[in-house]
Amino acid sequence: MKKLREANLYRGELIPISGKLVTRYNQCLEKLGFTKTKLKTFSIDGIGWSPEIAEEKDEMHYLNNGEANLHGIVITPLQKGKPVYVPFHSFDREMMREIFKIHGDKINDITRDSAICIDFDQDIDAFYEPLDILKYESIRISFHLINNLDEAQKEQLKLIDTFKQGNNFIDENLHQQLLGSAKKYGDLRHRDVSLSEIHFTANSFYTKAFGGIYVLRDFVAPIVVFEEESSYKEAIKDTVHDVMIYHIEQHELVNQLRDHVIIDYDLDRDVRTKRYERIKKYIFSQHLKKTQHPIKDILSDSLLFKSYLNKMELEARKRVMSVERYLEKSEISNEYKIVDIVDQKMFHALHSPHSSLEPKHQDLIWKLLVNVAPKDILFLYWYDKEEFYEQFKTWDESMKDWVIHTIRNNI
Numbered sequence: 001m002k003k004l005r006e007a008n009l010y011r012g013e014l015i016p017i018s019g020k021l022v023t024r025y026n027q028c029l030e031k032l033g034f035t036k037t038k039l040k041t042f043s044i045d046g047i048g049w050s051p052e053i054a055e056e057k058d059e060m061h062y063l064n065n066g067e068a069n070l071h072g073i074v075i076t077p078l079q080k081g082k083p084v085y086v087p088f089h090s091f092d093r094e095m096m097r098e099i100f101k102i103h104g105d106k107i108n109d110i111t112r113d114s115a116i117c118i119d120f121d122q123d124i125d126a127f128y129e130p131l132d133i134l135k136y137e138s139i140r141i142s143f144h145l146i147n148n149l150d151e152a153q154k155e156q157l158k159l160i161d162t163f164k165q166g167n168n169f170i171d172e173n174l175h176q177q178l179l180g181s182a183k184k185y186g187d188l189r190h191r192d193v194s195l196s197e198i199h200f201t202a203n204s205f206y207t208k209a210f211g212g213i214y215v216l217r218d219f220v221a222p223i224v225v226f227e228e229e230s231s232y233k234e235a236i237k238d239t240v241h242d243v244m245i246y247h248i249e250q251h252e253l254v255n256q257l258r259d260h261v262i263i264d265y266d267l268d269r270d271v272r273t274k275r276y277e278r279i280k281k282y283i284f285s286q287h288l289k290k291t292q293h294p295i296k297d298i299l300s301d302s303l304l305f306k307s308y309l310n311k312m313e314l315e316a317r318k319r320v321m322s323v324e325r326y327l328e329k330s331e332i333s334n335e336y337k338i339v340d341i342v343d344q345k346m347f348h349a350l351h352s353p354h355s356s357l358e359p360k361h362q363d364l365i366w367k368l369l370v371n372v373a374p375k376d377i378l379f380l381y382w383y384d385k386e387e388f389y390e391q392f393k394t395w396d397e398s399m400k401d402w403v404i405h406t407i408r409n410n411i
Contacts, residue, residue, distance in 0.1 A: 001392070003400050007404045011085055015082065016042075017041065021075050028048075031146060032071050032117050038056070046082035047073075047079075048073030061088055067127050067207075067208070068126050068209070070089070073116070074118065076111055094360070095120065095139070095141060103143075106194075114193075115146045116143050117143070120139055121139065121142060122138070122139045130231045131224070136205070136207070137202065139201075143197075204361060204364055211228025211231050213227070219261075223246065223256065225253060226248065227371065258351075261356065262354055263351045263352065263353055279346060279375045279376050280323075281305075283375060285402075346375065348373035349373035349374075349375035377403050377406060377407070378407055381407050
């Protein structure tokens with residue numbers, strides 16, 4: 001990942017944590033029922049997740065208590081607007097935006113000397129079968145302060161109120177209690193450390209539970225798409241829920257999404273876009289073996305591209321140029337069918353969310369399409385960074401250079 005780090009494309013917005021903030025972070029971990037980290041320094045993202053602690057614990061989602069119970073940690077106002085690098089749900093970053101929008105000023109105050117543990121509660125203690133995910137609807141976001149600062153404030157105010165009554169101002173025991181509270185927590189009289197619950201609605205979303213599931217509920221009919229085959233096979237045995245169930249590699253899925261006006265395509269339009277060029281070049285690169293030139297040069301230079309294209313086996317060449325071949329043939333006759341000429345993965349990759357969808361739904365559908373056909377390296381980076389990083393490790397060094405250049409220049 002060295003090249004990605006140097007290009008500032010690998011978790012470049014993490015917040016460094018050290019000193020007292022490490023202590024507060026550990027207090028949050030313990031309060032949430034997790035073990036403390038032994039690290040003296042680490043970094044965190046917008047929801048409080050740390051790649052260093054994940055590596056230490058050998059658990060990517062170490063802030064989860066099972067797949068049904070997600071938590072977060074806020075120890076600095078700098079987390080506002082930061083990415084959530086390893087989200088468990090597609091709406092995790094949206095929930096954090098809502099938290100800072102509603103409680104931003106209070107968070108600034110509280111994190112001066114405390115930290116906030118976040119509980120994302122959807123009233124599900126645990127999942128038992130894949131379609132339990134349909135219980136997701138309203139998420140209650142509640143907050144817990146380390147050292148129970150909110151409770152300490154109530155107690156301090158109660159002591160002050162008692163102090164003001166009658167002759168209590170001469171009570172030495174009361175004096176000591178007040179001084180002890182002030183030394184431990186500071187003057188809490190004028191601080192607002194009460195964080196009200198937030199209710200967040202999740203209709204259509206993606207979750208990593210059961211190997212990865214898309215739940216599409218805001219359209220004509222509910223659709224559930226599974227990434228893991230074993231979870232899909234278990235789900236299709238269900239006779240209770242009235243939903244359409246697909247595995248992500250089923251050919252019928254894309255057709256169904258089109259029929260429900262969730263996605264569409266226009267090859268005449270798409271073939272003139274930068275996205276088409278990226279997809280074509282990526283598919284082309286998969287057929288390059290033992291080249292005399294760096295892959296980056298072959299994909300960037302039209303003369304080299306044509307040279308290597310013509311050296312390819314015929315079937316590979318047809319696959320790379322299948323869209324343009326189809327459009328040429330369809331101008332001559334309407335008897336040609338897309339399915340007979342266009343490479344299926346390329347065809348699926350050229351679909352896009354329907355223009356009528358809301359922005360939040362478009363993002364979700366883009367993520368789904370990227371997972372159906374991960375052929376656009378820019379959109380893969382945008383919508384599924386974890387998968388992008390895994391694929392990046394397998395690429396030729398020159399291919400990595402082309403990918404980085406493409407992403408940085410949005411071409």
